[in-house]
Amino acid sequence: MSGIIELEGVRKTYRSGSIEFEALRGIDTTIAEGEYVAVIGPSGSGKSTLMNILGCLDTPSEGRYLLAGEDVSQMGEAQLAEVRNRRIGFVFQQFNLLAMLPAWRNVELPLVYAGVPRAERRERAVAALGRVGLADRIDNRPGELSGGQQQRVAVARALVTEPAMILADEPTGNLDSQSTTDVLALLDELHAAGRTIVLITHEHEVAARASRNLVIRDGAITSDEPVGALA
Template identity: 60%
Template sequence: MTPVIDLQGITKVYGSGDTEVRALDGIDLSIARGDYVAIMGASGSGKSTLMNIVGALDASTEGHYALDGISIDDLDESALSIVRNRKIGFIFQSFNLIPRTSALSNVELPLVYRGVRRKERRERAIAALASVGLADRMHHMPNELSGGQQQRVAVARALVAEPSLLLADEPTGNLDSRSTGDVLDLMGELHDQGRTIVMITHEDDVAAHAGRVVTLVDGRISEDQRNSA
């Protein structure tokens, strides 16, 4: 079976000459469908750079990346937009909901950009909000929701387009411990439903929820181990 993520020799270099910084230095990583992977590392270890490359937001300097069997090394910007829209659901540390726009409209947005019809879009967005337990909050604006609720809206938005990969960047970084628990439970449920999740974090207890922990040090993979469930 094709892995969802297949990274081979990914290198990312910023700057040149004396100021050259190798943020990633030859990353080989394969993530299978249905896996729940935490990518750990201290600041500056390259995990955010890796997240940008995996999320098709940035291109690597060297190496090959295939997402869900599709090579995305040579895609242009427009094609990358389509890949992000169809294959990846993003969950950000700072929620990144669009302000002054209702929870429902936020969740609908990926489907709007995909060109799904209004009625179907609405039904799917409502279903996604219900699955994160926010059916009663769908007409609220982001600033009327708590941090935990906003992050659950973001999860619903990431889910609604049925992506191959859920990519979470420090999803609990801005949350209190109770909301952290809620969001991590939700990620656990999604994993149980068979979704592939990649989560970037620097907290051990958050990473402990994942089935596999990849640790980065100075742009290289230093450790790759499975948690015993």
């Protein structure tokens, strides 16, 4: 398997006047194509900063980040936006759905930004909703869906561009226990089908669904092991 994500000596330092804070302290790791990896750590550990860099929402202060063979470490904002839209499917704790749009219109939004023709956008959005078990809900607005169904719409939106990886940031944080089970089962299915998934979480039970855990604390990876090895 080839590396979808390669991080080499990644550091992130924030500066405010004369004060410096090093949020990441030399991250080295590779995530292979088709892996399901959970990044786990407490609040303030650096996992959110790492998520922002993995998602091309921020860039390292030092080091290199290769995503699907592209060095995104030194890209400008316009280039990063293109990479985000082409190569990364995002699923957030907040569903970030537009309340006035039906499910399929929410799912097609990344394709709108990519300039895909209207007819193809609808076809691909409907197909993505079918993949997450919502073929009968394509015309429902978010307010007409349960929390778990809204998160499935968000997953469909993440899938619609056929990205190199799915980056899920605390995707079950706003869900009840049954919806959490449903969404994690969906991520399991996507992984089984060969999709690369990176899951950011502070919950050990959620991280246990991945095949590998990266434990981060004080801006550094303290453990990088298959899930079974952490039991």
